[in-house]
Amino acid sequence: GQQVMQIPQYQHVQEGEDFTTYCNSSTTLSNIQWYKQRPGGHPVFLIQLVKSGEVKKQKRLTFQFGEAKKNSSLHITATQTTDVGTYFCAGTGGSEKLVFGKGTKLTVNP
């Protein structure tokens, strides 16, 4: 079945440093979604990418979808303490199942 792998599992940074999490799928994805989950909270949608090679930005966050539509990345520039949480990617491979990666837990040292 479809698998979505995410690395790293944990990332600890100093405030102001950059952060990147990577997502890889075993199959070609129709689209990829990114979510953020604050400690003790529920996942909250950040963005969706659909097109091959697509790049989208949200303030300090940059999202990329690979040319082959099998990988994606989320990059945060100059992290802040408000960026703390777990970031998940999730994708569909043409079925109605949305499969999540295991997430990257980001901690930021002020």
Place this chain on the structure above:
Amino acid sequence: NAGVTQTPKFQVLKTGQSMTLQCAQDMNHEYMSWYRQDPGMGLRLIHYSVGAGITDQGEVPNGYNVSRSTTEDFPLRLLSAAPSQTSVYFCAVSSGSAYEQYFGPGTRLTVT
């Protein structure tokens, strides 16, 4: 609008007991799904529904039953709880798997 509601927020069960986790939405979306979240395992899809009367299995369906008789409700049933089902359960609602998922606040279940 309440969005997506889940009840109860917390539950402790003994092994072998049964219970139903409730999920309700007032967003009029067709697609509803259940995920469980365990440390280091991310969110794993249990069951999903593309509309009333239609359900299908996700990645980890064993030990769980669902039904979808209305657009608004998608209950998750544990027929005989096991310690391996200790987890946080999230219900999600959307227009479809390829669209933004709206998650409920979650139910934290402990099975002893």
